[in-house]
Amino acid sequence: MDSLLVIAPVAVPVAAACLYAVLGWNRITAWLGTLSAAGLLACAIALSTAGRHDALGGLLVSDALSAFMLLVIGAVALLAMAASPAYLVTELAAGHTGPRAMRRYGVLTQAFIATMALAVLASSLGLLLVAIEATTILTALLVGHRRTRQATEAAWKYVVICSVGIALALLGIVIAYYAGTHAGVASLDWAVLAEHAGRLDPGVMRVAVMLLVLGFGAKAGLAPMHAWLPDAHSQAPAPVSALMSGALLSVAFYAILRVKVIADAALGAGFTRALLLIVALASLTVAALLLIGQRDYKRLLAYSSIEHMGLLALGAAIGNSLALVAVLLHILGHGLGKSVLFLSAGQLHQALGSSRIHATGGLLARAPLLAGVFALGLLALLGLPPFSLFASELGIARAGFDAGLGWAVTAALVLMLLIVAAIGRHTRRMLLGGEPGEAGSLSVLPRTVAAPLVAGLAACAVLGITLGPLQPLLQAAAAIAGATP
């Protein structure tokens, strides 16, 4: 029974993907994806109280950290899938998609969710890597869904850069395995490697860890391998952007957390800390510089994802218990907030036919509900209370000062101030703005989209006020991620 519970998060979306392949996308099957995401979320909740379980002969293992990541995937998937039917109906009406493309959308999104679940349940580095590369392949055709010049370009860059990143991570795994076989630990299992990490050759492990952080960092959208992210996120269908930004980036970051546990045991905390601090500050700098002159609101959201991944790297570099709890909470808060924003940006794009910021002037008067959701989502992402990102950013900053990394936190805070100013200026133009591109009101927000948007924002706000039953899970997950007291 318990092992079934571990397999279910992968099996449920796979089953849904098969159903889409057979039945295609119609008015009824459109809700199948939502149902499967709800099932995944239910499994995650059940697993989060169930402790450590394995399945398929130890190939899949669920511990507190995996269960928490499944919660994030389930929550983001539920929002994205609930908003998908209305999104696709509008796309179909506008002639941007057809029955074949919609069937492909159903199959690929479900398979994509299944591989993300597989990645966080994998007990070994090897399976994790295979699953993450599989997400690249599955989402590539989703990024190019519209088949326009820009969409094809974005998809091409995405596959090439992420595959190269994964290739580097693969080389890192090969080298770590080599170090392991020489220490008599011929295994890629997390637990086994972490347990015997002290015996691994430090010189070889340094090369391996560097490649692994760089490789998974590419997929997580961390600088210097972030170039694919703004293109892919701005071109993919909105629910896919939500899934990619809200869940996929964090899944890749989860891989870095797992690698860090082994690296810290083999090399001491200093090595990964230095690596992560460099990529964290680089990502924040890239995001700040490119947000200032941004003219496209979807790309603005993508750069904001780079910013938040940078913050996660900063928190992981700090690495004490408070910092890791904050990092995990930040993953959830960012997942909820960013999917709400990408979904509302998708509605906006469909209504306006353009993702240029100057085309959206005076939004608050033309579409109050949509504009309100968009504005609240941005406030959440900028880390304002009551949203949970305020609590997690505060936690990361406090933990940083406690750990003697005040300089890094200060630098990050300065960069974030720049980001707040840049996003604030753009938002003001979008919401209030002088001259609306075309006068008149926009179409009303469909109820099936409004519901997930409001629910996502509400969940993000509630998490900012109380963690409730999540508290013990977060503590347990942070302990697994190698929290030093």
Added chain:
Amino acid sequence: MYIQLLDLACGAFLLTGVLVLWRRELSAIVWLFALQGVALTALVVILGVRQDSPELIMIGVGVGALRAGLLPYLMRRALVAGGAGRETQPLVNVATSLLVAAALAMLAYALSQPLVRLSPTPATQTVPIALTVLLIGFFVLVTRRRALSQLVGFLLMDNAITATAFLTTSGVPLVVELGISLDVLLAVLVLQVLTTWMCAAFGGTDLDELRELHD
């Protein structure tokens, strides 16, 4: 005898990689990639014979079927579908490319020192060669402007990683090896689909056309 054969296979592996920098005909590049797959297969089979491991020999044959057979076949099909067979002016000319390759070889040698030091067997001593091919593959990826030659660059990197895996540890666990091979195959198929879309949208596979997305 074992060492000579091993060095021969590694030499062929490196040579095919360097020659990719030299040739500009896309069909010649695909040929060179197939030859490199053969060299990789020979390498694995030699290691298998030396270790008296029928399993390793079988894996070597599988690697050969994928990298010397199926992948070049798929690329040749993409080439026929894509039309024009010549690489447009690469960003870096041939003479400079070859000089860069020499510099990359030295870099690879420096990077692989900790790996060789851990266990200086004849097999691990050839790891710098594999890493040189990896860096050459990356160089091809960033300096070539045809979709297909970028793909070859990526696959050269992948060949090099496979070679490293076999030279250092006789390969990663079978599940990982299978998963990776499947992923590479699917990546090639997806890129093939994208190339077709690109042809439909741009009328060619020149990546210079991909300049619409920027800040």
